[in-house]
Amino acid sequence: MRSIREGGTAMRFGLFGTGPWAHLAHAPALAAHQDVEFVGVWGRNPDKAAELAGQYGAKAYSDQAALLDDVDAVAIALPPDVQAEVALKAAGRGKHLLLDKPIAFAVEATDAIVAAARENDAAGVVFFTRRFMPQIQEFLAETVAIGGWLEGRVDHLGSIYGEGNPFGESVWRKESGGLWDVGPHAVALVLPVLGPVAQVTALAGDRDMTHVLLRHVGGAITTLTLSVDAPPNLEREDSSFHGESGIRGVPPVPWEPVEAFGRAVDDLIVAANGGPASPLDLNFGAEVGRVLAAAAESISGGRTITL
Numbered sequence: 176m177r178s179i180r181e182g183g184t185a186m187r188f189g190l191f192g193t194g195p196w197a198h199l200a201h202a203p204a205l206a207a208h209q210d211v212e213f214v215g216v217w218g219r220n221p222d223k224a225a226e227l228a229g230q231y232g233a234k235a236y237s238d239q240a241a242l243l244d245d246v247d248a249v250a251i252a253l254p255p256d257v258q259a260e261v262a263l264k265a266a267g268r269g270k271h272l273l274l275d276k277p278i279a280f281a282v283e284a285t286d287a288i289v290a291a292a293r294e295n296d297a298a299g300v301v302f303f304t305r306r307f308m309p310q311i312q313e314f315l316a317e318t319v320a321i322g323g324w325l326e327g328r329v330d331h332l333g334s335i336y337g338e339g340n341p342f343g344e345s346v347w348r349k350e351s352g353g354l355w356d357v358g359p360h361a362v363a364l365v366l367p368v369l370g371p372v373a374q375v376t377a378l379a380g381d382r383d384m385t386h387v388l389l390r391h392v393g394g395a396i397t398t399l400t401l402s403v404d405a406p407p408n409l410e411r412e413d414s415s416f417h418g419e420s421g422i423r424g425v426p427p428v429p430w431e432p433v434e435a436f437g438r439a440v441d442d443l444i445v446a447a448n449g450g451p452a453s454p455l456d457l458n459f460g461a462e463v464g465r466v467l468a469a470a471a472e473s474i475s476g477g478r479t480i481t482l
């Protein structure tokens with residue numbers, strides 16, 4: 176099969192990561208996509224890479240560079256700081272990037288990836304899952320058209336440390352899960368309606384309860400309540416916009432990560448073929464990252480951060 180860069184139709188993908196999200200979303204979606212050749216899987220644990228690759232007839236790689244050599248694009252399902260290193264290498268070689276949220280913890284690391292992608296003509300998409308659901312896209316377009324919004328509110332409270340939850344094991348979530356795991360989804364939901372953020376202030380309480388206030392450039396205020404360690408009976412995803420026309424609640428959407436990931440791949444292929452950039456491109460991912468980094472700085476420094 177010829178690669179996209181050789182004028183073929185399939186985008187050759189390498190998957191980096193063998194954890195729960197690689198299993199639940201990235202790998203099945205890559206295998207199911209008609210315009211993707213799922214070439215291989217890299218993981219730090221060769222047995223896990225072999226097991227995941229074997230499920231889809233892909234090849235396991237122990238050398239990141241060897242997998243990068245064999246593909247047009249990468250899908251990354253690794254902790255944010257580890258993703259940042261792989262993404263920078265991939266972008267430096269002109270590989271298209273399907274990154275997971277958040278792109279990185281550090282703004283400098285994100286900026287380096289964005290710059291390398293630009294310099295090497297690599298397209299990029301960041302997988303903010305719900306933003307790839309048509310119901311949410313429709314809701315946001317209608318909400319933007321209505322206008323007159325004064326407030327955004329997002330409660331995103333997970334409870335991942337119960338028995339059998341696949342996301343409870345990762346070290347980075349234990350350290351910074353509320354802000355950096357569910358926070359990207361929350362910020363990605365409000366930015367298209369309320370616009371860029373001017374100021375950020377945040378406090379973190381017990382059970383990872385993280386409260387973030389955003390003042391948008393246009394004057395509206397967003398309130399985020401985030402946690403991955405909430406007591407099980409507080410678990411919820413409630414979001415709404417409040418303004419001149421009243422309250423508009425974000426509709427619940429079915430949990431369909433494989434279908435959503437397929438749409439992220441669609442966006443990447445369009446952009447890689449010279450079409451428009453995805454609204455969820457690297458620049459958008461970087462904007463989300465700047466807001467989260469400011470919230471982290473506000474929590475540690477006890478002050479409001481101006482962007």
Ligand SMILES: NC(=O)c1ccc[n+]([C@@H]2O[C@H](COP(=O)([O-])OP(=O)(O)OC[C@H]3O[C@@H](n4cnc5c(N)ncnc54)[C@H](OP(=O)(O)O)[C@@H]3O)[C@@H](O)[C@H]2O)c1
Pocket residue numbers: 192193194195196197218219220223251252253254255257258275276277302303304341342344345346347356
């Ligand atoms: N878009 C969404 O809705 C959504 C949902 C869930 C997760 N995610 C994102 O997907 C990414 C992966 O999440 P995850 O839940 O699968 O779990 P994770 O614990 O963040 O990552 C698991 C993978 O990373 C590997 N890993 C951990 N530390 C490493 C290191 N220092 N060097 C190399 N590899 C390392 C693990 O290897 P071992 O197996 O060998 O430990 C495993 O393959 C995260 O960025 C997360 O934010 C997104």
